[in-house]
Amino acid sequence: MQTALATTGLPPVFSTSLPGRALPLPATEARPVHRRTVAAEAEIFAGGDRAGTFYKVVSGVVRTYRLLSDGRRQIDAFHLPGDIFGLEAGAEHRFNAEAVTEARLDVHRREPRALAGDDGALAREIVASMMKALERAQEHMMLLGRKSARERIATFLLTLSRRMACDGAAMELPMSRTDMADHLGLTVESVSRAVTQLERDGLIALPPNRRLVVLRDVEALARLAE
Amino acid sequence: MQTALATTGLPPVFSTSLPGRALPLPATEARPVHRRTVAAEAEIFAGGDRAGTFYKVVSGVVRTYRLLSDGRRQIDAFHLPGDIFGLEAGAEHRFNAEAVTEARLDVHRREPRALAGDDGALAREIVASMMKALERAQEHMMLLGRKSARERIATFLLTLSRRMACDGAAMELPMSRTDMADHLGLTVESVSRAVTQLERDGLIALPPNRRLVVLRDVEALARLAE
DNA sequence: CGAATGATTGAGAACTCTCAAGCTCGGTGG
């Protein structure tokens, strides 16, 4: 799920090799306008801002979120290294983006030829990134619409561990419990309780540092996440 | 939000006019493989099916959904005329698709050159459709993660009325309460109660036929939806 | 006109939220 476009038998919808235009460049080498470093908790852009650029995470973690008028927050995604965010169909950003940890970003200018033009590698990467974002969003709707707090935490921890490619060892959560809550459609307290319960049941272990988690029973977690 | 790619000032990421390859074809004329009519409640494809084709709704309404292993269902979207669905990055469909009402569909074969190749109109339509799907998914995460039952119904009715372009008159809901529930992350009973409550508060009217709704106070509904 | 499916309503249970307190870890300064 974390890998880019699958290449499993069927002709991919978005071909990775344009006939007569084979660029040997790895996708990640597509010309960034410049690189930017943002401090933890710093704003990257706000909803309503002119969407003249989009971003690719080099290191660190970024959150994109929206607010209801009374302040309720929904974090639609955490963006890890390699992820693209901030790409809009319209003229304005529809989200707010902030650094969760200190983060380095590639800033890309949004140009008419970004997809159709001469940079095939970036074009394909953008489309692949959109499809990945859509798949994650759809997966997340399942979580938000139909899963219990316990199941949400299990799903989240499993997915994050896969995306962070952390070996069997402890995984360091980049985000606070509050961030997790606003991503999972819960309150901080419910997140805390569900995490504690998973520990009591032996599915995870919680070292003294609350930002660390060890997945002790991946099978059982997967069963919870379905 | 329902319109295709916005063209508001900024250069669109995905240019609608490819330099040197201007196809005068309207997007909707892009070669369908064939047309198919499905009866109400009939299956169009199932999760795990080989994703060799994708679809565009000509008339009627389609739902795409996923199930948890114990049967809980999440309808990720209702597809109205003009919408594209069933397009996958991988080799298999990740969703089930069924007709909500009788529906006519354009069936498109998924080919390597679908985006990169010679049919620029279809390619751009596909990308636009993906962006639209992503925006709707993100909007829906806000609903599922942070809105009350009442707010979900208000949001749903407003959004649907805009997409169906129904004048101020009564809107005919194509789907059952159960479908609404599984889309909005609620139970049938909660949907029913919230709808009834909106009627008691005068925000909507419910003619005897329970598939009809009149939005009586769009302002108030919009305030609820935020 | 009657059966059947879908919708509504009711009552009680369950889950999550709210409000409030207490705790822990990590950093700070004496």
Next chain:
DNA sequence: CCACCGAGCTTGAGAGTTCTCAATCATTCG
């Protein structure tokens, strides 16, 4: 080096919303 401090996390108790189970009602279809 240790005690203190603060932000974030956890825990508790009670309230609230939604869910579950069950019955009733309505509309459509045969």
